[in-house]
Amino acid sequence: MQQLAIITTGGTIDKIYFDDKSDYKIGAPQISEILGQFGVAFDYEVHALMRKDSLHITDEDRQLILETVKALPQDRVLITHGTDSMVETARVLQIITDKTIVLTGALNPARFLGSDAVFNIGCAISAVQLLPAGVYVAMNGKIWDPLKVRKNRNANRFEQA
């Protein structure tokens, strides 16, 4: 069994560009490529659960994420998720109290120059290994309690709620 489970749900982090007409679509999980190229010194497995913009994640989707995390043998779980409803999903997951769960994502697509994706994944990778059981949001260089954070859409960043 791998030490760490990673669940991907889509979101901006995985967006890739098509063309003038079709806009951006959500592609394969970028976290696999990112961790692959840095030779990380731990084992992990990636579950590509869904490919959704976070505005389209429904209550049923959140139940599916919840049940998936519960069923995992690992007690350390990293979830990549769109930023617009990441906090909402994190709160739903707080019913799980015996695993360390860290949600992260990106304000700009991973394949965009200057994207925050790699930085956020770095923050989340440390957090999921170091923190005790609980649910956390890793964005903008900080580890947040889901009950005390919100996305400020105008400033395009996470801040204390």
Place this chain on the structure above:
Amino acid sequence: MQQLAIITTGGTIDKIYFDDKSDYKIGAPQISEILGQFGVAFDYEVHALMRKDSLHITDEDRQLILETVKALPQDRVLITHGTDSMVETARVLQIITDKTIVLTGALNPARFLGSDAVFNIGCAISAVQLLPAGVYVAMNGKIWDPLKVRKNRNANRFEQA
């Protein structure tokens, strides 16, 4: 007077990302940044004429581009343009017969890793300096006659018409 005039009209080359809700928008002309960082050994001036996805360029917009090019003192003009209607605009410009006019753009935004923007601008920069008067499309590493090229939207490339 500068040797080369550059007119920017928008298109994918200039797209920048906002967020989950607002999708991509067309930002400041990327060609200014691109030429700036490579220390090109010639003088040029950039006219940011419009910021439009090429699907939204109207007949009036094309007339504006035409009149603008005509009025320029330079006889070498590079135009960045969205790819979906680049060929159409090129054909309208063919009424001008005493200037060398090269249109280019990008199939992926300039700020995207692996974008063709810088390569295409390189091709266009040579072409606009080397070619005799006429209108040309510089895409996919070739210099095309506007009457003999089309964008293959499915393959996302330019090809012989």
Place this chain on the structure above:
Amino acid sequence: MQQLAIITTGGTIDKIYFDDKSDYKIGAPQISEILGQFGVAFDYEVHALMRKDSLHITDEDRQLILETVKALPQDRVLITHGTDSMVETARVLQIITDKTIVLTGALNPARFLGSDAVFNIGCAISAVQLLPAGVYVAMNGKIWDPLKVRKNRNANRFEQA
């Protein structure tokens, strides 16, 4: 007073390229640019202490780093350092027992495509905020005890000693 102090000492993370003759040189600290562009939600100050390849860091340099860290008012300190002698410097710093000190760096220059710099800084930023007092090395996605880690030069990665 800022919450976090960052000390830069040089190393591959800060290498920039000059030309065929002069090879790579160590430039301005890349961590300032990196944290600047991601809008991190905490305060920090950067001390550019030296610009040395880690193979050229001497015992006196290590004493200077040690005295500088001791004298800082902050009790959380992130140090960027060349990878070849990062572990050695970390062990010297272990004399300090009342601060959380995390060392990181990069196996490839920050300005290189595919560099691990941003990922490592992300890991280190979480670690320095979450860990209790002590000295740690953040490389290859893990937080290491300086007494139990070494750089494997052939494989170009950090591993358990």
Place this chain on the structure above:
Amino acid sequence: MQQLAIITTGGTIDKIYFDDKSDYKIGAPQISEILGQFGVAFDYEVHALMRKDSLHITDEDRQLILETVKALPQDRVLITHGTDSMVETARVLQIITDKTIVLTGALNPARFLGSDAVFNIGCAISAVQLLPAGVYVAMNGKIWDPLKVRKNRNANRFEQA
């Protein structure tokens, strides 16, 4: 037979990074990857002739390049070359008068953010297709006569000699 022959000789364009101790080395030809990712609309073949920093290119190396170009069935040849002695090699090749030969390279390695490699290759690709027989240097956005150009090492750019 392919339309275009590409000969690679090494130089900064192909430099890849190893580590603190071993500095940069010249890797596989970057032009293959670059042209591959942009879906260029013409056929070409790549001959990886040598992997040398241009300061180490000897008179014998230049004779080898000369004989190789002569022996090619193609009459359009693009050569990637280190910048420090590119002009010297170009002058040696001027003995060939029935082919269009364009030399290009990079002032910064192709794998470096902000490298001029892709831009220069774009310029050279147009030039080698558009120009009559002769030998040319494509650097800094211009097509130069080898007899009238030099590298200004302090300014790190090519300029009129």
